Amino acid sequence: MPEKSLDVVAIGNAIVDVLARSDQAFLDAHGMVKGSMQLVDQDVSEAIYADMGPGTETSGGSAANTAAGLASFHSRVAFIGKVRDDQLGQVFAHDIRSIGVEFDVPPATTGPTTARCLVLVTSDAQRTMSTYLGASSLIGPDDVDADLVARAKVVFCEGYLWDMPDAKAALVKGMDVAAASGGKVAFSLSDSFCVERHRDEFLGLVEEKIDILFANQAEICSLYQTESWDEAAAHVSNHVEIACLTRSEHGSTIATADGERVEVPAQMLRRVVDTTGAGDLYAAGFLHGLTHDRPLPVCGRLAALAAAEVISHVGARPQVTLAGLESSRL
């Protein structure tokens, strides 16, 4: 990895999560698919909120959670995303800064409110998300500070941003600046429905711009329209330098363009409480290791460690210092 003053810049949606316990009947009544993320408009978001139980507000957003995880590992990290200048926007900015992430994108002063994701956690620890993107969807290329991105070893982009044209342009700018300045481009496929919406463009990104890809089983199989995980894994390693393919409790496989395959077991847990943030924190652990020149099997173990921490409690960001876990466990 080159000498840079930042390890990672993450670009993604700036979202406040509203977490509440729920059940299958509620999901059915609102036509939600368990385990998925659906984009909703403000009216639908408010209708679901009015119907759901008491919530807990915590900062979220996929790449933002990854940034928080990296800071918790004491990596040097910045986040690029857009909030409104409202109370939830202040909450988001406070939380991400207070954990040590650089966050300097000015909030929007007009337009929709800060993004909100209603996260319904069922008793099987699955989370089902309805996201109102609000101000987050206003992110554009001007919000991507080229100097900041050029300072980072890795730019980490969340696929969810691909849903809005300006946000897409922001991601492309981040990727291109990283490539031009000797940085690596990491990308998360985010969600299988997101892959379905943008399959052709995501295939193009994988072939042309992405160095490090994060995907779970449903996402990588959707990308290559196959039911065979092995087939999908073989495809992707023809295109990216490193593919991190996660399979929940079955662990993950790190496949490289050189043909290396590292199998990483999942950490055993007494109880999985809430899977929100598992993929985001997996990426944090992996990128922390990678940007600190650790061997791939160690990167994988750090990824599994961070994912295990975040699914052992409610909420999508670590509740302990991951740097502490790292030194005590690895």
Next chain:
Amino acid sequence: MPEKSLDVVAIGNAIVDVLARSDQAFLDAHGMVKGSMQLVDQDVSEAIYADMGPGTETSGGSAANTAAGLASFHSRVAFIGKVRDDQLGQVFAHDIRSIGVEFDVPPATTGPTTARCLVLVTSDAQRTMSTYLGASSLIGPDDVDADLVARAKVVFCEGYLWDMPDAKAALVKGMDVAAASGGKVAFSLSDSFCVERHRDEFLGLVEEKIDILFANQAEICSLYQTESWDEAAAHVSNHVEIACLTRSEHGSTIATADGERVEVPAQMLRRVVDTTGAGDLYAAGFLHGLTHDRPLPVCGRLAALAAAEVISHVGARPQVTLAGLESSRL
């Protein structure tokens, strides 16, 4: 208890809690006394917030937590308190309504923001609170719907409201309407510093207006300016019908004007995580029992049950349905 369409109306501050883990060094640096509640202005609140770690926003407020606990026991309950028409005000209103509490006080449309309490939880499970009252301090007699109060068997008032003249007038109106309509007046001394600020007036309330008093050891000893709990307990039972005197892990004593004394053991817990809301939920359990004509020892056991639930997790409101706990445990 008379025939009424509501069991309890609670009057108190409408607050959103911002919970974060902290340590003694942080409390020292900000001159905070561990375990206490201090009132702060907006500037101090913002300075502490800027310095503290990532938080979790949840609805709070002492009497509001009691109302939420009562609803969780399936008591019929309403809450009177004031928020602003901002995002945190919407969060407060959503949460308390969604658990089944009637809450119809219109939000303020101008003036300070919804009240916020910064709750710092240390590793010994103690909580230290800095409260910016904001819109909550705007509550006045007009917000107390006399018809609503007259419908309730008990009006439950939090002592914290005594800090503002209009809020005090609102409490007095609530107490007087309850007394005139055959309801009982319950009151929480809230905090030993609050008792110090208002000792003479609180002594007057105890002698003239309060039927049911809730106090912990520090509060009741401060009220009677004695270090002897026995002496304080003897004093108070000369004045109120029922005094519920709590002593953390040592349980509580219910002392009546008839000279009855019921000793209630605290529930044994494997681990105390966060004591925020212990007193509020104790009051919820007790008032649920009392308004359902249960004998005092059962009321005490319900109080201990609700307090134990809320200190077994982070946050000041129950995470399970207390009615379910009641039927499985008692």
